[in-house]
Amino acid sequence: MSARASAVRIGLVYPELLGTYGDRGNAIVLVERCRWRGIPAELVEVRADEPIPDSLDVYLFGGGEDDPQLMAADGMLASREAIVRAHAGGAAVLAVCAGFQLVGHRYEAADGAVLEGIGLIDMITRPGPDRLIGEVVVEPSASAYWGASGPPPRLTGFENHGGRTTLGSDVEPLGRVIAGGGNGDGAGGDGALAERFVGTYLHGPVLPRNPELADRLLEWVVAPTGGRLPELPSPLEESLRAERLRVASAGRLRSWYQARRLARG
Ligand code: GLN
Numbered sequence: 001m002s003a004r005a006s007a008v009r010i011g012l013v014y015p016e017l018l019g020t021y022g023d024r025g026n027a028i029v030l031v032e033r034c035r036w037r038g039i040p041a042e043l044v045e046v047r048a049d050e051p052i053p054d055s056l057d058v059y060l061f062g063g064g065e066d067d068p069q070l071m072a073a074d075g076m077l078a079s080r081e082a083i084v085r086a087h088a089g090g091a092a093v094l095a096v097c098a099g100f101q102l103v104g105h106r107y108e109a110a111d112g113a114v115l116e117g118i119g120l121i122d123m124i125t126r127p128g129p130d131r132l133i134g135e136v137v138v139e140p141s142a143s144a145y146w147g148a149s150g151p152p153p154r155l156t157g158f159e160n161h162g163g164r165t166t167l168g169s170d171v172e173p174l175g176r177v178i179a180g181g182g183n184g185d186g187a188g189g190d191g192a193l194a195e196r197f198v199g200t201y202l203h204g205p206v207l208p209r210n211p212e213l214a215d216r217l218l219e220w221v222v223a224p225t226g227g228r229l230p231e232l233p234s235p236l237e238e239s240l241r242a243e244r245l246r247v248a249s250a251g252r253l254r255s256w257y258q259a260r261r262l263a264r265g
């Protein structure tokens with residue numbers, strides 16, 4: 001791991017608009033997991049009336065209801081070049097739910113509004129027949145994008161969205177949905193995975209619930225030449241993950257029994 005000249009700049013974009021279900025926690029986890037390892041890090045909040053700078057190391061776009069999402073879309077479009085330039089230059093991006101929808105080409109809301117996304121990822125989102133709400137478990141794709149550490153273990157999170165996302169044919173999902181809805185377009189995936197990019201429907205927030213995912217994002221910016229971060233035991237987070245995995249598999253078993261009972265009449 002090479003020494004950095006400056007602190008890792010963790011950018012929390014539009015927290016007053018894109019912050020459903022405590023997505024700010026993603027920023028706190030990234031900053032703290034750097035500091036616990038002796039790596040200087042700072043939290044940079046980009047308020048909704050400010051341009052998004054191209055100088056951040058990690059860009060965090062959180063979830064939001066349709067109205068704040070509409071406001072966020074304008075600002076993201078206005079700063080599209082800065083975001084694309086920063087990402088191409090080595091920054092990592094985590095985009096959750098509404099934020100994920102806005103990194104695609106377009107988001108069509110249930111009321112017919114069409115929001116143009118920044119087109120960082122080849123995907124579109126359309127309204128579904130209902131909302132996908134509840135616990136989600138995702139098995140991450142075995143992709144080269146994860147780098148030397150390989151894919152993180154099964155991810156857990158919480159979803160609440162109406163949109164259904166379809167990825168372009170060359171775009172990998174973040175992983176396969178084991179429980180819950182995810183992208184909800186029938187392809188069985190959640191989110192998207194690309195070079196230094198994770199998109200997902202998982203709230204929770206997702207990084208406190210999945211510390212190894214947090215470390216993969218950090219490795220992309222702190223150890224871009226394939227180095228690994230020193231291990232950081234996270235017993236509290238791991239026990240929460242194990243408990244959530246148990247709850248999700250109990251839920252799956254319950255729906256399986258219910259479906260069997262219904263089928264038998
Ligand atoms: N407004 C979006 C939808 O319902 C995103 C919701 C969210 O971020 N939780 O699809």
